[in-house]
Amino acid sequence: MGWLSAGEAYEVSLIAGKVVARSTARRGSGRPLKSLPKALRDHPEVDRLRQLNEWLDRHAATCRAQVGAWVVSSLPVPTALLARVWPDPAWQEVLRDLVVLGDDPDLPGFLRDATPTGDIRIVDLEGETRRLSAGTVTLPHPVLLPHLADLREFALELDVTQRVEQLHRAVWAKPAEVGPRKIEVSDFRQAQVGTRTALLARATSLGCQVSGSVVTCRVHEAGRTVEATAWLDGDYWSDWTMGNLSWRLRDGRQLPLAEVGPVAWSEGMRMASALSGGQTAGAEKGA
Template sequence: MSWLSAGEGYEVALQEGRVVARAVTGKGPGRQLKSLPKALRDHPEVDRLRRLTEWLDRHADACVAQVDTWMVSSLPVPTGLIARVWQDEAWRSALRDLVVVGDDPDDVGFLRDAAIGQAGDALGADTRSAPGTEAGELRVVNLDGETVRLSPVTVTLAHPVLLPDLDDLREFASELGVAQRVEQIHRATWNKPADLAANVTEVSEFSGGKFASRFQLAARASSAGYRVSGGYATCRVRDVGRAEEAAVWIGEPYWDGDTETGNLSWNDRDGRSIPLRDVGPVAWSEGMRMAATLYAGRQVAEGAVV
């Protein structure tokens, strides 16, 4: 960001998320100062940059949250949209190095770049979109270590439980030094057992985790990004073409004594209980992940094996 005049003898700028200053007069003009001079701390330009920093932080968090929603629900995302938002550093940071899947299940790779184009232009790829409409081209690194170009109408930011080559992708990511802003390939996953009975609707694996108060358990759920509603911590996932909500009992809302985690269950959008054998693979994994996250914060007796 360019330097802005801030009173007599100083200029300020935004660098790496903080406001910095430099002197433009005196013995060392142009020298960046180690800290903001007292005279600048309440200057309007400094205040404006601080508010801009706060907005940029909120924007970056919103980008990560949106990309996480796309990934968790494995929603098809227009390639042209990814190419457009790629120009924004916050979006680029949230999307870079995520595993994307094209029209062909074998078109899988780590997203490294995106470009906007028009159908039939110099991108030189079949965009499969209407003539004259905006399209996008993605550059990904596949498991063969090759950089390839993908330009389907949409791509999927796949949930890891749906990636058949997850172990290979994790190994290759380590070789590439991949660091994802949105937790994807290193996300904890659970595969649904194949032998579930038809009438079972709850999982008790993570029930019985004791907490000093219901407030403490609710705070743990909220800080992990889960919704607290009534006596439950919940997370909603769009899976197998429908919305499914996982729920874990955390205690009565106004209970001020100790509490413990309850069973895990899933409901459809109308609040009806879903038999475990009918829960989608992503909803199952995300529900188990939520229950395990809450349970991990339980009180553990000294010397107990966990």
Template sequence: MGWISAGAYEVALDDGGKVICRNAKGRQLKTVPPKIADDPAVVGLRQLTEWLDRHQRECLATVERWMIRSLPVPTAALVALWPDTAWQAALRDLVITDTDGTVAGYLRDADGVRGLGLVDLDGDSVRISPDRVRVPHPVLLDDLDELRDFATELDLRQGVQQLHREVFRRTTEDPRASSVDTYAGGVYQRFRFLAGRAVSHGYRVRGGQAVLSVVEDGRTIEARMWLGDAGYDEAETGPLGWTTEDGTALTLGDVGPVAWSEGMRMAADLYAGRDIKSSEERA
């Protein structure tokens, strides 16, 4: 972006989106002078920066939703979005599959004529033109470790955490049980600390529980972890369970791999912020 007049100065955005200023002699100043802080050009650039930040976050959040739901995405949509640098940053280097779940490669480009540009699993640059692809949740990738290693070799950098997202797979838990207590017993000195951590990490707090909704195979499932009563100072992470959208409890055997992984990820996240000394004394 070029320089814009602002009174006796000129302003612009640097590569990091910060408003910069230079005087009439062309010398760049350390800060924007207070006397032009309300100049329409300065205000407009700052509003543009805020919008770009929001847009970037929205792009990342949208692609993450595609991944968590493993939704089929029309190739035409990727082609239309690709010229936008914020969308491109969110999409580049993601592992994509066909609609049957077969890994196609790492996404590098999307073109209306040539199709999707990928690095395939042999390290070759290829082009494909399917009608739709998927951005799979990493728990659904059988060769996740190999895909991670190969991405590291290729120096690929994902905007959306896919390959290096922490995943949890169900192991020896009783499929007839209704909850797991792997991350129960994490003590917080104040309920608001625990609730605040949940909200800041993107989880809802409702009825004394942290709640995460996951849509898997067309069905909405809620992972729920007990946090405590807001009327009490101290709080403690409780068991983790899963329910249908209307609150009907599910047995562990009825929980799909994505809902399981994301629920356990939430529980581990909240447990990690515990007061370690208090938790050890309570154990």
């Protein structure tokens, strides 16, 4: 952003999330000062810039949370919406280089642009820039992505950095054979998860909720909301241990494992593995 007058001797600006000042005196170099002069610390313009920076931080966090929800739930996103928010640096930072799918489920690509006409441009696995004119696209959960290993390898070649965890999110594929009457996963049972304070911190970092002795993560998949539920045992004065992992609908009905979708399965297993500090046999850890 530009420089704002702050009294007779200084100008201030917001650079890289920090309020900086420069001298407007004749002998001033025009370069930002190493520290904010004491005379400016309570200046109204400095206070306004600090408030602006706080708002920008909140806005960036909101963008990350919204795009993260699109990825986890693999919801269709109108390309017109992407075009509308793309000029905003906060939106563009979290959207750029995410893998998107249009009408062709076998043609994933890295998002590079969203034009005012509603088209988006991607870089495909051949390194070619393509234009997608679909009305909606998805930013798929990695367990649903075709050619996931190839996309991860190509992302390394392109030096891609995703601001929202997608390609390198740890995924767990649901076993092909699941007993029709089985309703719980016991792989993590008796795993030590530390104190309640440590548990809360770990669950929060995963975007999960803790209520009493239950940790849940919520996924919208195939038109319904599914909650993966990890049961724990412990009290405020001792370390906690994991119980079984299960899935249920919003109305509380527990799902047989055979009815759990691939995204809900992967996210539930990811939650339980992260809480327990380990992985189950056959888990694929994100790079």
